[in-house]
Amino acid sequence: MNKLRLAILLAGSGANCVAQFPGPPADGTAAATIPATAAGDPLAQALDRGAARLEAGGFVAAEVQDGPVHYLTAGRPGPREGIPPERVIFEIGSITKVFTGLLLAQAVVEHVVALDDPISRYLPSAATPDPAVAGITLEQLATHTSGLPRLPGNLQPANRFDPFADYTVGDLYAFLRGYKPAAPPPRPADYSNLGVGLLGQILALAYHETYAQLIAEKIAQPLHLADTVARLSDEQKSRLATPHAGRRPVAPLHFQDSLVGADGLYSTAADLVRLAHVLMLEFDHPLREAWELARQPRHDFTAMNGKIGLGVLIMAHGGTTVYWHGGTAAGTRTHLEWSPQDKHTLVVLMNSDSIEAMNQVVTLYKLVPDSPSR
Numbered sequence: 001m002n003k004l005r006l007a008i009l010l011a012g013s014g015a016n017c018v019a020q021f022p023g024p025p026a027d028g029t030a031a032a033t034i035p036a037t038a039a040g041d042p043l044a045q046a047l048d049r050g051a052a053r054l055e056a057g058g059f060v061a062a063e064v065q066d067g068p069v070h071y072l073t074a075g076r077p078g079p080r081e082g083i084p085p086e087r088v089i090f091e092i093g094s095i096t097k098v099f100t101g102l103l104l105a106q107a108v109v110e111h112v113v114a115l116d117d118p119i120s121r122y123l124p125s126a127a128t129p130d131p132a133v134a135g136i137t138l139e140q141l142a143t144h145t146s147g148l149p150r151l152p153g154n155l156q157p158a159n160r161f162d163p164f165a166d167y168t169v170g171d172l173y174a175f176l177r178g179y180k181p182a183a184p185p186p187r188p189a190d191y192s193n194l195g196v197g198l199l200g201q202i203l204a205l206a207y208h209e210t211y212a213q214l215i216a217e218k219i220a221q222p223l224h225l226a227d228t229v230a231r232l233s234d235e236q237k238s239r240l241a242t243p244h245a246g247r248r249p250v251a252p253l254h255f256q257d258s259l260v261g262a263d264g265l266y267s268t269a270a271d272l273v274r275l276a277h278v279l280m281l282e283f284d285h286p287l288r289e290a291w292e293l294a295r296q297p298r299h300d301f302t303a304m305n306g307k308i309g310l311g312v313l314i315m316a317h318g319g320t321t322v323y324w325h326g327g328t329a330a331g332t333r334t335h336l337e338w339s340p341q342d343k344h345t346l347v348v349l350m351n352s353d354s355i356e357a358m359n360q361v362v363t364l365y366k367l368v369p370d371s372p373s374r
Contacts, residue, residue: 041072042364043063043070043072043346043361043364044072044074046360046361046364047061047072047073047074047360047361048074050350050354050357050358050360050361051074051075053354053356053357053360054244054350054352054354054357055244055246055247056244056246056247056248056352057075057076057077057241057243057331057350057351057352058073058074058076058077058078058351058352059072059074059075059077059348059349059350059357059361060073060077060085060086060088060090060241060269060348060349061073061074061269061346061347061348061349061361062086062269062270062272062273062345062347063344063345063346064273064276064277064343064344064345065342065343066343066344069345071084071085071086071270077241077349077350077351078239079238079239079240079241079242080238083239086268086269086270086273087227087239088240088268088269088349089232089236089239089266089267089268090241090267090268090332090334090349090351091243091253091265091266091327091329091332091334092266092267092272092327092329092332092334092336093263093326093327093328093329093332093333093334094262094263094326094327094328095265095267095272095325095326095327095334095336096260096261096263096264096327097196097262097263097311097325098311098312098325099215099219099228099311100142100196100200100311101142101294101309101310101312102218102219102290102291102294102310102311103200103214103218103219103261104142104203104294104310104311105290105291105310106218106219106287107203107206107207108290108293109289109290109293112206112207113138113202113203113206114138115137115138115139116137116138116139117137117138118134118135118136118137119133119134119136119137119138119141119202120134120135123173123176123202124173124205126173127172127173127176127177128177129176129177130179130181132181132183132184132185133148133179133181135184136185137185138202139310140186140195141196141198141199141202142196142199142311143189143298143299143308143309143310144189144190144191144192144195144196145185145186145187145188145190145299146186146187146192146195147182147183147184147186147190148179148194148195149194150191150193151193152175152194153175153179154171154174154175154178161250161251162251162253162254163253164253164254164255164256164258164259164263164264165253165254165255167256167258167259168257169201169256169257169258172197172258172259175194176198188300188302189299189300189301189303189308190303191303193259193262194262196261196262196311197259197260197261197263198261199261200257200259200260200261201257201258204257210257211230211257211260211264212229212230212231212260215228215229215230216229222286222287223274223275223278223286223287224274225267225271225274225275227239227266227267227270228265228267228268228272228275229265229266229267230255230264230265230266232266236266240266241332241349241351242331242351243329243331243332243351243352243353244331244351244352245330245331245353246352246353246354249331250330250331251330253330263327263329268349269347272336272347272349273345273347276323276336276345276347277345279291279295279323279338280338280340280343280345294309294312295309295312295314295323296309296310298310301313309323311325313325317339320339320341320342322337322338322339323338323339324336324338326362328353330353331353332349332350332351332352332353333352333354333355333357333358334348334349334350335347335349335358335362337362346362
């Protein structure tokens with residue numbers, strides 16, 4: 001492997017682009033590179049249009065089209081100068097659900113759980129729910145067909161700008177004890193952060209580890225995703241993109257173990273494009289069996305214009321299958337999509353809450369509903 005790493009920045013005040021192969025090689029050497037895309041690249045132009053709509057913040061994007069990955073920036077996404085765009089860390093919001101779905105699939109592959117296991121098999125006595133709730137399966141949590149609401153009814157944050165920071169596992173169990181569903185599952189797919197957050201907690205119980213530990217051991221370490229974490233180190237905090245609500249900087253969200261599996265991960269463009277790249281590979285990799293299980297369409301998801309697998313949204317577009325998810329945090333919007341047939345991957349990370357700016361970019365490739373948010 002050539003150890004030379006070359007960054008080519010497009011001239012001018014618009015989007016900057018760096019070209020290299022997806023993610024770091026397993027041996028830790030630098031990635032080989034080829035020349036960047038031309039200055040008239042549609043993605044770069046879309047990023048500039050999106051950045052023009054922002055009062056603060058900016059974009060980091062990554063695109064692969066049957067070749068090397070191109071990293072682009074527009075606006076001011078980084079917390080300081082000198083951080084390579086692919087290493088700027090973002091809250092990824094609901095893209096976390098793709099990871100939680102993969103964790104579930106890996107747990108099935110390892111015979112730790114089964115998709116049709118009821119949640120009552122893993123919940124402690126402190127969370128004994130109504131029989132209709134007790135019969136919800138792990139698959140129903142991952143596919144938003146459990147009938148659980150979007151958020152728990154007992155969510156009463158001390159700080160409305162950080163609503164999950166003080167919502168504990170005990171609060172989650174208290175909600176489950178008192179919840180009476182209108183009808184038993186399965187229900188038509190209806191977006192539930194509560195359901196996927198509960199799934200993350202159940203997987204932690206099944207493995208006798210924390211969700212953060214599972215992400216590290218089952219996904220991040222095997223796939224060499226160095227910056228995909230539920231808890232940031234001090235060094236990673238120095239690379240965290242400052243979220244913005246309009247022009248106002250806001251603090252990142254914080255999660256207890258109760259709901260971290262729904263929205264609580266951080267990552268980078270490099271890690272997300274590497275994840276998609278690895279999952280598209282046809283030869284063996286550590287999560288091949290898990291991905292084959294997770295990617296299967298399981299239910300229609302009308303609100304998302306397609307179907308859903310285990311945590312991952314699936315859309316037919318132009319004769320190809322696109323796997324995708326979006327995310328929203330307090331002042332961050334994110335988007336990940338990949339198509340194995342087209343060998344195309346797109347990652348867009350923005351440290352602003354402007355959906356109009358994000359749509360300038362993601363609608364280049366396919367028409368998607370508003371990115372799922374918290």
